[in-house]
Amino acid sequence: MSELAKPTLDDVARAAGVSTATVSRCLNAPDLVIAATRERVMQAVEALGYTPDFGGRALASRRTNTVGAIIPTMDNAIFARGLQSFQEALSRFGKTLLVASSGYSPAREREQMEVMAGRGVDGMLLIGSARPEASVEFLRRRGIPFLGAWNLGGEDGYFVGFDNRAAAAGLTEAVLARGHRRLAMIAGITYMNDRAADRMEGVRSAAEQAGIGADQLPVIEAAYTFDDGAKAFGELMALSPRPTAVLCGNDVLAVGALQKARELGLRVPEDVSITGFDDIDLASVVDPKLTTVRVPHNRMGEAAAEMLIKLISKQPVERRIEIPTEIIERGTLGPPPADPAV
Amino acid sequence: MSELAKPTLDDVARAAGVSTATVSRCLNAPDLVIAATRERVMQAVEALGYTPDFGGRALASRRTNTVGAIIPTMDNAIFARGLQSFQEALSRFGKTLLVASSGYSPAREREQMEVMAGRGVDGMLLIGSARPEASVEFLRRRGIPFLGAWNLGGEDGYFVGFDNRAAAAGLTEAVLARGHRRLAMIAGITYMNDRAADRMEGVRSAAEQAGIGADQLPVIEAAYTFDDGAKAFGELMALSPRPTAVLCGNDVLAVGALQKARELGLRVPEDVSITGFDDIDLASVVDPKLTTVRVPHNRMGEAAAEMLIKLISKQPVERRIEIPTEIIERGTLGPPPADPAV
DNA sequence: ATATGGAGTGTAAGCGCTTACATTAGTTTG
DNA sequence: CAAACTAATGTAAGCGCTTACACTCCATAT
Numbered sequence: 001m002s003e004l005a006k007p008t009l010d011d012v013a014r015a016a017g018v019s020t021a022t023v024s025r026c027l028n029a030p031d032l033v034i035a036a037t038r039e040r041v042m043q044a045v046e047a048l049g050y051t052p053d054f055g056g057r058a059l060a061s062r063r064t065n066t067v068g069a070i071i072p073t074m075d076n077a078i079f080a081r082g083l084q085s086f087q088e089a090l091s092r093f094g095k096t097l098l099v100a101s102s103g104y105s106p107a108r109e110r111e112q113m114e115v116m117a118g119r120g121v122d123g124m125l126l127i128g129s130a131r132p133e134a135s136v137e138f139l140r141r142r143g144i145p146f147l148g149a150w151n152l153g154g155e156d157g158y159f160v161g162f163d164n165r166a167a168a169a170g171l172t173e174a175v176l177a178r179g180h181r182r183l184a185m186i187a188g189i190t191y192m193n194d195r196a197a198d199r200m201e202g203v204r205s206a207a208e209q210a211g212i213g214a215d216q217l218p219v220i221e222a223a224y225t226f227d228d229g230a231k232a233f234g235e236l237m238a239l240s241p242r243p244t245a246v247l248c249g250n251d252v253l254a255v256g257a258l259q260k261a262r263e264l265g266l267r268v269p270e271d272v273s274i275t276g277f278d279d280i281d282l283a284s285v286v287d288p289k290l291t292t293v294r295v296p297h298n299r300m301g302e303a304a305a306e307m308l309i310k311l312i313s314k315q316p317v318e319r320r321i322e323i324p325t326e327i328i329e330r331g332t333l334g335p336p337p338a339d340p341a342v
Numbered sequence: 343m344s345e346l347a348k349p350t351l352d353d354v355a356r357a358a359g360v361s362t363a364t365v366s367r368c369l370n371a372p373d374l375v376i377a378a379t380r381e382r383v384m385q386a387v388e389a390l391g392y393t394p395d396f397g398g399r400a401l402a403s404r405r406t407n408t409v410g411a412i413i414p415t416m417d418n419a420i421f422a423r424g425l426q427s428f429q430e431a432l433s434r435f436g437k438t439l440l441v442a443s444s445g446y447s448p449a450r451e452r453e454q455m456e457v458m459a460g461r462g463v464d465g466m467l468l469i470g471s472a473r474p475e476a477s478v479e480f481l482r483r484r485g486i487p488f489l490g491a492w493n494l495g496g497e498d499g500y501f502v503g504f505d506n507r508a509a510a511a512g513l514t515e516a517v518l519a520r521g522h523r524r525l526a527m528i529a530g531i532t533y534m535n536d537r538a539a540d541r542m543e544g545v546r547s548a549a550e551q552a553g554i555g556a557d558q559l560p561v562i563e564a565a566y567t568f569d570d571g572a573k574a575f576g577e578l579m580a581l582s583p584r585p586t587a588v589l590c591g592n593d594v595l596a597v598g599a600l601q602k603a604r605e606l607g608l609r610v611p612e613d614v615s616i617t618g619f620d621d622i623d624l625a626s627v628v629d630p631k632l633t634t635v636r637v638p639h640n641r642m643g644e645a646a647a648e649m650l651i652k653l654i655s656k657q658p659v660e661r662r663i664e665i666p667t668e669i670i671e672r673g674t675l676g677p678p679p680a681d682p683a684v
Numbered sequence: 685a686t687a688t689g690g691a692g693t694g695t696a697a698g699c700g701c702t703t704a705c706a707t708t709a710g711t712t713t714g
Numbered sequence: 715c716a717a718a719c720t721a722a723t724g725t726a727a728g729c730g731c732t733t734a735c736a737c738t739c740c741a742t743a744t
Contacts, residue, residue, distance in 0.1 A: 006484065008700055019724045024702060034722060049483070054461040055400030056700030059729045064397070066461075073426055075640075080422040084415055087443060096457060099441045101429060115438060119396040141391070142348070226627070255627055262629075285568070285597055287604075287629050298417075350730055361694045366732060376692060398730030401699045 007048040009056075016044035027052060058120055067308060068098040068116035069125040070109050076224065077280045078297050079127070082149070085301030086125065093309050095122070106192055110135045117142050123312045125304055128161075129153035130194040145311040149304045151194050152320050158311060160303045160321040164195050167293050167325040168202025168247075171275055174327055175245050176210050180273065180336045183207055184243035185219045186232040186253045196221075199249050199277060218243065222253055229256020230263075237264060237272070244272060244336035251276035251283045254290055258332065269334030279328055288331025295325050349390040351398075357386035369394060400462055409650060410440040410458035411467040412451055418566065419622045420639050421469070424491065427643030428467065435651050437464070448534055452477045459484050465654045467646055470503075471495035472536040487653040491646045493536050494662050500653060502645045502663040506537050509635050509667040510544025510589075513617055516669055517587050518552050522615065522678045525549055526585035527561045528574040528595045538563075541591050541619060560585065564595055571598020572605075579606060579614070586614060586678035593618035593625045596632055600674065611676030621670055630673025637667050 013020045018041060025032045026041040033041070044050075058064045067090060071079045087097045098116055102109035109126075113135060116124060124139065124146040136157070139146050146158070153159040175183065185203050188196030200219065207217050218239060222228035229252060236243055237260075248254035254276030261268050268274055268288060276283055276292035283290035300323045310317045355362045360383060367374045368383040375383070386392075400406045409432060413421045429439045440458055444451035451468070455477060458466060466481065466488040478499070481488050488500070495501040517525065527545050530538030542561060549559050560581060564570035571594060578585055579602075590596035596618030603610050610616055610630060618625055618634035625632035642665045652659045 009702095010700080020701075021703075021725080022723060025723090028702080032722080037722080051456055051460040053401075053700050055397050055406070055731095056729090057702075058397030059395070059401050059731085060700075060702040062702095062729075074416060074422045074429070075426040077419065077422075080416045080419075084417040084443065087416070087441065091442070096461065097441055099429065099439055100433070101426065114393055118393040119438065226623075259627070281568070282624060282627060285601070285624060286627055351732095352730080362731075363695080363733075364693060367693090370732080374692075379692080395730050397701095398699090399732075401701085401729085402731040402733080404699075404732095 006053070007050045008053070009050075011048055012041065012044045012050050015048060016041045062120075064120040064122055065094060066096050066098055066119065066121050067123045067125065067312075068100065068112075068119070068121040070100050070102050070112045070116070071125075071127050072104045073101050074099070077282075078150075078278055078295070082297040082301040082304075085298040086305050087301075089302045089305030090309075093305070095309070104189075104193065106131050106135065110138070113138060117144060123147070123308045125149055125308060128194040129157065129159070130192045130197070145308065147304055147308050147311065149300060151198060152322060153194075156319075158307060158317065158319055160300060160307050160323065162295055162300070162323055162325050164198035165202040165205070167295075167327075168199040168277070169206040170202075171277070171293055171327055172203045172206035172247060173210075174329070175247065175273065175275065175333060176206065178245075178273070178333065178335045180245040181212065182241055182243045182245070182336075183212065183217055184236045184239070184246050185217065186229055186236070186246060186248045186257060187219055187221050188249040188253070189221050189223060196249055203247050222249075222256075224250065224252055226252060226256035226259065229253035230260035231256075233257035233260040233274075234264070237261075237266065242272075245275070245333070246272065247275050249277055251278045251280050251290060251292055254292065254332070255282055255286055258286055258290070268332050271337055273334055273336070274332045276332075283328075284330070291330045291333035292328050293325050294328050296323055299323055348395070349392045350395070351392075353390055354383065354386045354392050357390060358383045404462075406462040406464055407436060408438050408440055408461065408463050409465045409467065409654075410442065410454075410461070410463040412442050412444055412454045412458070413467075413469050414446045415443050416441070419624075420492075420620055420637070424639040424643040424646075427640040428647050429643075431644045431647030432651075435647070437651070446531075446535065448473050448477065452480070455480060459486060465489070465650045467491055467650060470536040471499065471501070472534045472539070487650065489646055489650050489653065491642060493540060494664060495536075498661075500649065500659065500661055502642060502649050502665065504637055504642070504665055504667050506540035507544040507547070509637075509669075510541040510619070511548040512544075513619070513635055513669055514545045514548035514589060515552075516671070517589065517615065517617065517675060518548065520587075520615070520675060520677045522587040523552075523554065524583055524585045524678070525554065525559055525587050525589060526578045526581070527559065527589045528571055528578070528591060528599060529561055529563050530591040530595070531563050531565060538591055545589050564591075564598075566592065566594055568594060568598035568601065571595035572602035573598075575599035575602040575616075576606070579603075579608065584614075587617070587675070588614065589617050591619055593620045593622050593632060593634055596634065596674070597624055597628055600628055600632070610674050613679055615676055615678070616674045618674075625670075626672070633672045633675035634670050635667050636670050638665055641665055 009020045009023050013023045026038050074080050100112035128151045129148045148159045149161050151161040187200040190197040220232040222232040257274050266272050276290040279292045279294035283292050303321050351362045351365050355365045368380050416422050442454035470493045471490045490501045491503050493503040529542040532539040562574040564574040599616050608614050618632040621634045621636035625634050645663050
């Protein structure tokens with residue numbers, strides 16, 4: 001019941017009648033110790049309720065079995081889901097997760113990098129690739145292996161993620177195939193957010209391909225909230241000629257748009273089509289259900305864990321792993337209205 | 343560009359021409375060092391790109407400035423949101439968050455406790471109070487301060503959370519006030535989950551109060567998915583007499599129920615009323631919008647961080663902080679049908 | 685002038701662990 | 715049967731940091 005002094009390796013060694021080295025070996029490389037001794041040691045460990053001290057271990061071995069993840073925010077289903085899978089996979093490899101959030105700020109991300117570096121993380125998971133070169137340099141200097149996730153990055157570095165650009169282009173093509181010519185987009189904020197930027201690029205390039213120039217494709221950037229999506233949608237609907245299809249950078253914006261459409265008395269998809277991106281739970285709960293792009297965040301989390309583990313243990317790895325996405329056609333995409341209102 | 347050996351306190355001391363003790367003091371208690379010296383040291387720190395080594399520091403000071411949180415899963419909006427706020431608040435106090443998930447298993451929770459204890463966390467955040475006594479005992483023995491969150495716990499221990507029982511009872515009273523007499527409940531799984539159990543208890547006691555015994559109140563426990571909510575709702579609707587109001591243990595179940603109702607051709611709330619719990623984003627996105635109980639997870643996360651910090655620094659704290667909840671009446675609760683189908 | 689005290693800094697002893705190397709005992713081999 | 719291994723364990727040197735204590739000044743009190 002009382003707050004016992006924490007037992008140390010020394011205590012265990014004394015109790016088992018062996019040296020500290022032997023105890024250490026029992027814990028880290030059991031094969032080196034003969035069975036009888038090992039058993040005696042393990043009994044002592046059990047009896048004393050010993051658990052190794054992390055600080056001592058980290059100091060002596062120069063390893064921490066810890067990996068860090070810096071995400072924009074946990075309060076976003078897509079990161080939460082990915083992170084959960086990442087953590088589970090890590091845990092299977094005996095690694096612990098250190099989590100920090102940057103709130104989408106490169107400066108805060110850098111701060112957190114330094115905190116984590118100081119804690120001796122063996123590796124680090126970052127989101128995307130849009131960050132100051134100095135931050136990347138910092139990690140390299142420290143020799144900390146790291147990974148960009150959620151997209152596929154640029155020239156160098158390791159990545160596991162999605163081809164956001166191609167997926168957005170694919171979806172746009174599906175919209176065009178239905179006969180829409182007057183498209184519009186509600187994009188996520190693209191500043192220092194390559195996922196949002198890539199999706200925007202994808203839509204633009206597919207439109208261009210179909211002969212719809214950037215000047216004929218209104219785009220509004222909106223923050224990750226229903227309200228901002230709704231507001232942007234309202235602005236788009238006030239345009240003349242009015243777009244017949246609105247592509248949204250994510251499902252949250254799309255749901256906001258959907259709500260606004262109802263409010264405006266516009267039927268979806270009869271009067272206007274709306275598409276999302278991510279396929280979060282929300283997407284199949286609204287009415288009509290969202291036509292969107294499925295992005296398997298949990299598979300990505302797992303793949304990221306595996307890749308990072310390999311990087312840490314210096315096993316060979318591919319530079320980038322692409323997780324395939326999939327267009328999910330549900331109820332919010334239809335043909336354009338026969339006689340579109342102007 | 344090359345992978346430099348990480349600079350140590352010694353390097354800084356040498357560069358600044360002082361002893362390691364002085365450097366350490368500059369970093370931890372700057373007031374003890376005269377300005378001129380401090381400046382010289384800080385310059386050396388900057389020049390070498392020094393960051394303190396966590397292992398060394400933890401070993402020498404017996405403090406880690408780390409707190410652990412063990413939650414069932416991040417992949418659940420309510421925990422993700424609470425954890426995000428918790429982490430932000432912690433970060434303001436210079437603490438880092440170690441996250442692990444138990445997947446709702448007491449055994450895995452215990453494992454994670456040991457991992458975290460080994461890492462020398464200064465304190466720990468747990469969810470609820472339903473866990474084997476041995477787990478609690480373990481933490482006490484180790485002298486690790488901890489906190490139950492998301493509910494208000496039992497006799498001893500510290501808690502910051504909600505009175506799930508009272509909130510559920512309050513909602514039930516609102517339902518009864520509309521004239522419903524034939525209630526039913528879709529509860530979360532109550533095994534080792536005090537939040538789910540308390541909510542169930544709350545509904546039962548309020549019903550009892552109104553003369554509706556447990557035998558007249560069908561309850562189905564369902565896992566945290568739309569499908570399970572839908573399935574349970576289907577079973578409930580097959581009952582005779584059919585319930586006129588279905589109280590759900592959380593919003594996810596309620597949304598599942600809502601979908602099933604539509605599928606069955608039942609109008610909500612004209613034919614049957616449905617209520618949720620938590621007020622996650624989903625609740626105000628479905629149609630009609632969910633009548634539910636708002637549970638401010640972010641305020642709770644913050645309060646939890648403050649409480650834990652106090653506990654760690656041995657400041658006096660109240661044993662429990664209750665975060666008030668609020669009934670949000672939206673569209674899924676109405677009066678019972680005049681001539682209820684049987 | 686001498687004693688006193690406080691401020692600033694240095695010295696050095698660990699914190700609990702891992703691991704290179706040394707030692708011992710037991711097993712093969714020529 | 716001695717030499718040469720091999721396997722199991724012990725010895726002890728740190729890993730990078732904090733901090734109790736010691737020391738040196740120099741301002742102030744006597």
